[in-house]
Amino acid sequence: MLPFLIFFPGVLDGAWTVHYSERNLCAVRGSTVLIQCEYGYPEPHKVNSRMWSHNDVDCTGNPYVYHSNNTNISAEYTGRAEFLGNNVRNCTLQIKNIRETDAGEYRFRFTTNGCEKCGGPGVTLQVDELKVVMTSSTVNGTIREGDTVNLTCGTNSCSLSQSEFSWFKDNQTLPETQSTLHFSPISYHHTGKYSCTDILPFLYSLKQGSPTPVLESYYPVEQVWLIRRQVG
Structure with missing residues (x-):
């Protein structure tokens, strides 16, 4: 067997790097x-030491989202922010139960025996509400059997990083996982209330080197649509 070497950028080439x-x-x-x-x-x-900051261009913490020494941690992130990285190469951060106040820029910083590095610009997070939007081929807004109707799960301000969704009709799970449900043609048995949730894809933990279980988060959807059959 021939020997081989694996080079990690920024580790063996003498560079101080932070990559998102x-x-x-x-x-x-x-x-x-x-x-x-x-x-x-x-x-x-x-x-x-390793630390994550929120809306802090200097990465000095005011206070921190995470700090390996548990120094000056924001109460807003206590119990929600978890460092999934290590002392070698991985600096992945996980934040649970996302709030509107979590929106903004996140930067990672680390210190060594003599030097430090703040990774900027960082990662910008947008937070929005999930909703269902209906579009149809009808002209006057009245849906009749035979029309084409689409229901799309998404947000107003940004495109979700998640790639799959769960759909529900009258609180019963549907098999579809795409962002849009297509009804062409629409028929009476499609009548009902529809809602959606996002499904986080498999997350690969660099620390453990194996996929973690799929995480599912369910959200109340503010807008649901009742599709009724119209005669005439």
Whole structure:
């Protein structure tokens, strides 16, 4: 077997780096957000502390979202923010039960024996409400059998990072997982109240090296649509 080497950017090349997988994230209130992050530093430095800040360009914490030394942690994130990284390369942060006040920019910073690095610009998180929007082929707004109707699960301000959804008709789960339900043609048996939730995809923990279970978050949908048969 031939020997091989794996080089991690920023670790063996002498660079001080912080890299975010995505610069912009969108989440609905009450969901769980994963901010995937990697960092690097030259040998022979050793990491002393790791921290995440919110809306703080200097990464100095006012207070912190997370700090490995449990220093100056914001009460807003206590019990909700969890560091999924390590002392080597992974700096991924998870925030549960997302609130509107969580919107903004997140930056990672780490210190070693002699140096430090603040990763900016960071990751911008937008928080919105999930809702169902209906579009149809009808002209006057009255839906009749034979029309084409689409129900789309989404938000007003941003595109959700999640790729799959759960749909419900009269509180019963439907098999569809795409963002839009298509009814073409619509018929009387489609009548009902529809709602949707987002499903977080498989999240790969770099710390454990294996997929974690699928996380599901259910949200009350403010807008549901009643589709009625019209005669004539």
